[in-house]
Amino acid sequence: MERLLTVAQVAERLGTGVRFARRLIEERRIRYVKVGRHVRIPESAVRDYLAAHTVEPVRLRRAGLRRAA
Template structure:
């Protein structure tokens, strides 16, 4: 299995964000990356994992009502 690596500008295009945002993720160590000499590469599977980690499930109305009953 061959891993597919992207450059920072390619990763920004893949995530539909700016290059600056991707560089900030790297600087803050919020996303996995690989050094290849002086170059930084990001694996597509690591980008997908980052996106999935930020996923928020939709709110269920009945669950909200149960939570409100507990508070009152």
Template sequence: MKVHLTVDEAAEYMNTTIRFVRRLIAERRIPFHKIGRHVRLKVQDVDAFIDAGRVEAFDATAVHRYVRRAS
């Protein structure tokens, strides 16, 4: 497997648009490497970004507590 991805490859890997990946880079929300005028992203950094956005599912008791708090 590749170690570094282009912006196009990163967008395909994350199943998102190229524009979104470029915005992540512009906002410095994901680490990247500049090689001349080319931008490369490490697969590990892309995976870390995806994992950082993970939201755990509720269990049944947590759902009841959450619903009670909302009302």
């Protein structure tokens, strides 16, 4: 079975405050599990969220290297 994280643990892993983690849950931008009154987030949901929101750097060409004909 997969490990379920508390909202505070998710916020710590994301490097944000608890308020942001709760907003992700409220806006249903991350998967979560309700256990009675408690909310738990699967570790894979945090990994998926980070992967989906990771921006890779763009490699730019230098414009000054072209020669005029």
